[in-house]
Amino acid sequence: MTRALFLAHTAAPSGAEIALHRLVRSMRDTDVTVAFTEYGPMVERVRADGIDTVVVDGSFDSRTVTIGGLSPARVLRGVTGLVRLGWEVGRVARERGADVLVAESTKALLMGTVASRRAGIPLVWHSHDRISAEYFGTVLSAVLRLLGRVVCAGFVANSVSTLDSLPARRRPSVVAYPGIDPTGRSPLRRAQAEPDRTVLCLVARLTPWKGHVVLLDALARMTTRPERVYLVGGTFFGEEPYREELEARAATLDVPVLFTGHVDDPTEYMRRSDVLVHCTLTAEPFGQVIVEGMLAGCAVVASGPGGPAEIVRDGVDGLLVPSGDPAVLAAALDRLVADRGLRARLAEAAPARAAEFDVAESARAVEDFLARIVGRPAPVRALPGSESQSEGESRVG
Template sequence: MTIRAVFLAHTAAPSGAELATLRLASALSADRLAEVALIYTEDGPMVERTRARGIDTHVLRGAFDSRAMTIGSGPLRLLAGALALLRLGWALGAHPATRQADVLVAESTKALVMGAVAARRARIPLVWQVHDRIAADYFGRLPALVVALLGRVMAQGFLANSRATLATLRTGRRPAEVAYPGIELGALPDRGAQRDPAETVVAVLGRLAPWKGQDVLLRAIAATKIRPRRVLLIGGTFFDEEAFRTELDRLAAELALPVTSTGHVDDPRPYLCDADILVHCSVLPEPFGQVVVEGMHAGCAVIASRPGGPEEIVRPGRDGLLVSGGDEPALTAALDSLIGDPELRTRLAAAGRGRAADFDITVTARSVATFLGRIVEHRGAAHV
């Protein structure tokens, strides 16, 4: 029997978790592993992108701002946001797509709260697909504890985007599995050979946010023995982080770096195929690191930050390099070794392309479909 799964997202902004969810839903549908619907609680770019994939897509409108209940919100705003989530959850439980589903999958902490109410009303199990490490260094000590306990109480199963993320959860004896945010291994634009040292192009891909460390990268590049010919900052700002982009522009000018900022792009592949080196430079442990796999698949030589998910992707010296997050001298040294050695770049990039194939979204989709099927079967057996 093909299960019917509804995925719930609290935002329709095109950030990493939402894009990963779209790829997973597409693979589940394309391979007929599950009947899939996506419900967003606001309108936004992801709504049309989801519909364009032929996926059953709904927008549940309500009095909730996706920017509410952010880290650092005051108690009144948190309370108002929580009440809005509970109201939307109750409405979601009566939504036709939810009523027809076998399982509800919450794609964020906010979606978890809504989903708990909705799943109870619809009498279906709730799975929490966790895209963030539930840790004090990201959420703060008390919020991380609260979120972990919410998951433990509300979810009947857990899908984590890495072993690093799974280690931060309180799953008890409930089913849990790692489901890497796979990539779509489609055709890529043609790319040339790795460039000579003075012509090197370095790229960083991802949302422009302080914890992503783009400022660390700029300072590390400024200290390299041979400066690259071009530095690509690929990504836009969401969630009120525009001030950081202004700071990056100022820093690039101050360091006299040849930086090109693309802003948000729907398809970064042409930029990645024009880059020799892709740097992932998060200063906090990354839950997974989709951009690392994307850079490998595009044929870039990759440098990534540890600890966290990138340690599960990159095999140091074999298909990429790892440095400690926030360590500017170490990052400069890694850049020096790659910029100055096109043959090393070529070798790592070739191995990286092979490694990227290990994270094909179709592999993830099959494991997720099997996991959701077990959750539904267990729930059915419990009610016999």
């Protein structure tokens, strides 16, 4: 059995960490350890599922290394801290007898570079982000791709779009979509409401790139007003001023907008809603919340670039719109709110599509891939929707 150590730089309940939790608790043929470099809610959630979990150092502040806005001295201190933590992670990997180390973020990649060298094991980069200039900037994205090319034995990506942004050419790689567990879950929601009783929701962390401003601007342009809008999600990493900005904008609208704050399980808000809105400013790497909204029986409208275009079949089980365009989003929402029949048709098709993104399949794909990286035999499984790609690469979904 392969022994894998998964390394996460934060224990905040954000998308990548939630996806990691779902993945590792679905693994059946791998001895898993999850290492966090700070203490937070995800530590106890992972431990509660009986997974070996360790906090390497509870003093790390992930905000000391961010994409921009910090002084060179603070960045240097942050990078030094990552290297030091990487050395400690290497010690944990050796103590656990890990065969492979899986880095769950770009910061984890930096730490994992040090840790894997100390432990003498291969490093796999599980990327939940598109490594592109639009998100990381031209220089940093180039540096990250170079680092990945030099130090990584393989790549796991959360979408084809993400994989295409990685330096995975001629390296083992696999696409494993962040999955859901569809068993025992049904929409269990009300029928689509009349136009003037329609409820919208946007489920995302309150951070600018998630596009809350685009939705608020679209609401101001709509001719068919929904009854209410839920903005489901909290702030992390010093983003409270952004929430205040959103609240001020929402107060100018003639549509009630409810800010729920962080909720562990947003399913109930989705079930109260007729339409789930996804409107990121840049290409979403995957879009777990889209799958969750579809499973909950919402009609979905999503920004098309990136992962959402791999989930939503436009006009069949949702609608796709360009990113960052309030006018186009307003037109799509007007169409959905006014046409109850269209909403009902999309919502009826959505759960079956969502069920295709089964976490059990993704877990098997990752387990087989890690076994391959460490030179162990793994059963060959033909997963639904998988297809053979170029040499050294497989894609699952």
